[in-house]
């Protein structure tokens with residue numbers, strides 16, 4: 001287990017080097033949790049993260065990972081049909097899930113027939129069942145679900161999942177999953193894990209590429225003049241936080 005609150009940061013010369021390292025990190029955690037728990041609960045976000053997972057679908061990982069023990073969740077999802085261009089499920093399916101032998105029954109996507117509010121409630125109910133059956137661990141410290149690994153991206157404004165700067169949802173501390181109808185980034189209706197769920201994780205990888213994200217990275221990790229704490233700066237898991245940055249994203253550190 002990682003040391004409580006440990007923060008690691010690695011800066012990579014290229015997106016390719018970052019993807020290679022992220023695959024190695026994920027595969028090592030998969031080995032660890034499959035041995036210890038007989039399951040590996042993995043949370044995905046949408047956006048550029050999925051492209052950074054591309055090395056996992058290649059040798060040696062495609063053959064060595066115990067894919068049948070993986071359980072896939074989403075840190076956030078857009079309230080659109082699963083075959084819609086804006087769907088985080090579709091993005092992950094096309095770019096990752098369709099290329100690895102994860103069991104379809106272990107992929108927990110949202111019910112796209114429901115409203116934003118209904119889909120958030122339904123997803124939380126699903127998580128509560130999976131906590132009871134020990135597929136997902138529970139944090140003794142917080143009482144919130146404790147995912148083995150959350151793979152999070154970050155927007156240029158410093159948002160993580162669908163938790164946006166200055167939004168009241170940043171303060172939600174009871175619900176596991178909530179919804180937003182006024183997302184500043186389209187589409188407006190989304191569901192999202194809350195900060196207590198994000199921060200109860202055993203491991204979080206924050207994966208950030210590009211110069212347009214350097215200011216938000218600086219807000220979280222550097223000497224920023226901006227006194228407003230961005231959502232990304234509020235990511236603080238029970239276990240380890242590992243930053244995977246390219247040189248452009250790290251350019252203001």
Ligand SMILES: O=C1O[C@H](COP(=O)(O)O)[C@@H](O)[C@H](O)[C@H]1O
Pocket residue numbers: 045046047048049076077078088152153154155156159160161162185
């Ligand atoms: O809208 C979203 O944006 C963020 C960041 O996306 P990126 O393309 O800038 O990496 C993503 O992490 C989140 O899951 C998604 O819904």
